[in-house]
Amino acid sequence: MCMAELYSKSQPTTSQILSDSSVRSVERAIEVLFRDLYPRVLRFARVSEPRAADDIAGEVWLAVARGLRAFDGELVGFRAWVFSIARRRLADHRRTAVRRATDPVAAEFFSAHPAGAD
Numbered sequence: 001m002c003m004a005e006l007y008s009k010s011q012p013t014t015s016q017i018l019s020d021s022s023v024r025s026v027e028r029a030i031e032v033l034f035r036d037l038y039p040r041v042l043r044f045a046r047v048s049e050p051r052a053a054d055d056i057a058g059e060v061w062l063a064v065a066r067g068l069r070a071f072d073g074e075l076v077g078f079r080a081w082v083f084s085i086a087r088r089r090l091a092d093h094r095r096t097a098v099r100r101a102t103d104p105v106a107a108e109f110f111s112a113h114p115a116g117a118d
Helices: 014-019 026-048 050-070 075-099 107-112
Strands: none
Touching: 026 050, 026 075, 050 075
């Protein structure tokens, strides 16, 4: 079952998705939202940071899980909220990568500069 099958006529709110009788439990509702959006979030992350895409997408879904109860709005707004989280996690990843950046040094550098006595 996908989002289109559940809500083909109108844009539901996330509260409706989480309480809809056709979705038997909150877990099922979250699964439906995840199946709908995870491939898109992962594709966004892969285009932006291919080597860290899985980690970024995972961090996005952890943040979504933490904030899901606080979000109230339509599905379109939910998608925008998820991608705003994805953009922030991507920016966080890039800031961290810059702080950890190292410059490779050739082995010859070390042989030319022997270590002093400790």
